[in-house]
Amino acid sequence: xxxxxxxxxxxxxxxxxxxxxxxxxxxxxxxxxxxxxxxxxxxxxxxxxxxxxxxxxxxxxxxxxxxxxxxxxxxxxxxxxxxxxxxx
Amino acid sequence: xxxxxxxxxxxxxxxxxxxxxxxxxxxxxxxxxxxxxxxxxxxxxxxxxxxxxxxxxxxxxxxxxxxxxxxxxxxxxxxxxxxxxxxxxxxxxxxxxxxxxxxxxxxxxxxxxxxxx
Numbered sequence: 001x002x003x004x005x006x007x008x009x010x011x012x013x014x015x016x017x018x019x020x021x022x023x024x025x026x027x028x029x030x031x032x033x034x035x036x037x038x039x040x041x042x043x044x045x046x047x048x049x050x051x052x053x054x055x056x057x058x059x060x061x062x063x064x065x066x067x068x069x070x071x072x073x074x075x076x077x078x079x080x081x082x083x084x085x086x087x088x
Numbered sequence: 089x090x091x092x093x094x095x096x097x098x099x100x101x102x103x104x105x106x107x108x109x110x111x112x113x114x115x116x117x118x119x120x121x122x123x124x125x126x127x128x129x130x131x132x133x134x135x136x137x138x139x140x141x142x143x144x145x146x147x148x149x150x151x152x153x154x155x156x157x158x159x160x161x162x163x164x165x166x167x168x169x170x171x172x173x174x175x176x177x178x179x180x181x182x183x184x185x186x187x188x189x190x191x192x193x194x195x196x197x198x199x200x201x202x203x204x205x
Contacts, residue, residue, distance in 0.1 A: 015114035
C-alpha cells in the first residue's frame with residue numbers, strides 16, 4: 001500500500017520535473033503556458049496522493065481552488081499573445 | 089479480506105495508474121516536436137490521469153463530502169481544460185510560430201487566409 005503510493009508520488013514528481021524542463025526549453029511562450037497548465041494538474045495529483053498517504057482529508061478544498069483557477073494563466077497568456085513579435 | 093482493505097487497494101492501484109498517465113503525458117511534452125502535438129499529450133493523458141487519481145482518492149477517503157468535492161474538481165477540469173487548449177491552439181496558429189510543414193491537414197488555413205484579404 002505505502003509502496004504503491006510512494007511509486008505514484010515519485011512518478012508525479014518526475015512528471016512535474018519533465019514538464020518544468022519543457023518550460024525552461026520553450027521555444028515560445030505558448031509552450032510555456034501549456035506546460036505550466038500541466039504542472040498545475042500534476043500539483044493537484046500530488047496533493048491528492050499526499051491526502052491518501054497522510055489519511056487527513058482537511059486539504060481537499062485546495063484541490064477545488066487549483067482546478068477552478070489553474071486555467072486562467074494559460075488563457076490570459078494566449079489572449080494577449082496574438083501577434084508574432086510577442087511570442088518569441 | 090474485508091471491503092475496507094479491498095477499497096484501499098483498488099484506490100491505491102487507480103492512483104498509481106493515474107500517476108503513470110500523468111508521467112506519460114509529461115514525457116510527451118518533452119519529446120513531441122511542436123505546440124499542436126504537445127497539446128495532445130498535455131490534455132488527454134493529463135485529464136484521464138487526474139480522473140483516475142481522484143477516483144483513487146474517493147475510494148480511499150470514502151465520505152460523501154469528499155466525493156462531492158471531487159465531483160466539483162472533475163467538473164471544473166472537464167470544463168476548463170478544453171477552453172485553455174482551444175485558446176492556446178488558436179493563439180499558436182494565428183501567431184504563426186508553429187511549424188506548418190508538420191501539419192498533415194490544414195483545415196483552418198484556407199478560411200483564415202480568406203479572412204485576411
